[in-house]
Amino acid sequence: MTLQHMHDIDSHKDAYVSCRKHGRTAKSDDGKIVGGYNATIQQFPYQVYLIVQKGNDYYACGGSILSSRFILTAAHCLTGVSRVYIRTGSTNSGSGGNVYSTTLYTQHPQYNARTSDYDVAVVKLLQAMTLDGSNARAIKLPPSNTNIPAGTQIVVSGWGTTQENGQTSSTLMAVRVPTVATSECEKAYNSAITSRMFCAGVPEGGRDSCQGDSGGPAVSKDSGLQLGIVSFGRGCAQAGYPGVYTNVSSVRTFIKLQTGI
The missing domain is CATH 2.40.10.10 (Trypsin-like serine proteases)
Structure with missing residues (x-):
């Protein structure tokens, strides 16, 4: 899939945004954080933009780079999905960086759509992503059962x-x-x-x-x-x-x- 093909998907999606209590998946063009600030991919090189295909519809989600072949995301983003498109290395969701496509993903086997428990999934790429260290790099994860105090x-x-x-x-x-x-x-x-x-x-x-x-x-x-x-x-x-x-x-x-x- 080329950069232009993914841009075409972005340009032709409905402007409707689906807001559900369980899940923050957007059926929309692009978007941004509430009450936040402008950022660049160099500040967050582990961030990726996902477009997921469900039938004839396309939804936007986020994800993070774990390695050249794996992306971490939420399980609810991938329910019923047939293909995942990933843009890495760009501040803009609709252009730049590199674009990859895959049909391989695994939701947590205990994911509960009603309660959102175990809301985690891994996307796998057969083609290794280019990680240059400045625009695209892997994020580090905490050890198991790390305590997260209030106020962190x-x-x-x-x-x-x-x-x-x-x-x-x-x-x-x-x-x-x-x-x-x-x-x-x-x-x-x-x-x-x-x-x-x-x-x-x-x-x-x-x-x-x-x-x-x-x-x-x-x-x-x-x-x-x-x-x-x-x-x-x-x-x-x-x-x-x-x-x-x-x-x-x-x-x-x-x-x-x-x-x-």
Whole structure:
């Protein structure tokens, strides 16, 4: 698949954005983080842009580079998908960098679409991606069962929308938010936040991941390790409703089995 072919897919997709409580997958052109700042791929070279094909529809998600042959993303991004297109090494979701295509992916066998538990998946490429170290490089992951204290600063990047059901942009964005206590998050959602999840956000809202950011990386500001994967939330950036992320350290066995990493 050429760069022009992927650009054509971007240009002809519907402008409709699907916002679901469980999942932040966008059926849209491009988009960006809520309440964030403009970023470049050199700042987040592990970030990739995914277009997933479901029948005749195309949806946008994020992902992160684990190695030249593996991408980490959310399981909910890949349900019913026939093909995945991956753009690496570009600040712009619609042009530049390198584009790859694959039909190979594995969702966590215990993924629960209703609760979003075990919301993790690995995409495999038969053709090795070009990792130049500056525009495209692998992210490092934490060890199994790493503790994530409340108040840990994470940086989330992606091309998701700027507000719930809002405007879109092709430019990479990022936002920094602190993690919040699991008990606080459970009260907000009135449901269980499992050990495969953690929450992050500010009480007043206004800063969050949103539609189109699903599957993208949430990285520790201090360690540079990918602690989370964008999973779901009540709308986007709503006061009192932090975003929910898959806890990477709790699914390390699955990732190791799939990738050797």
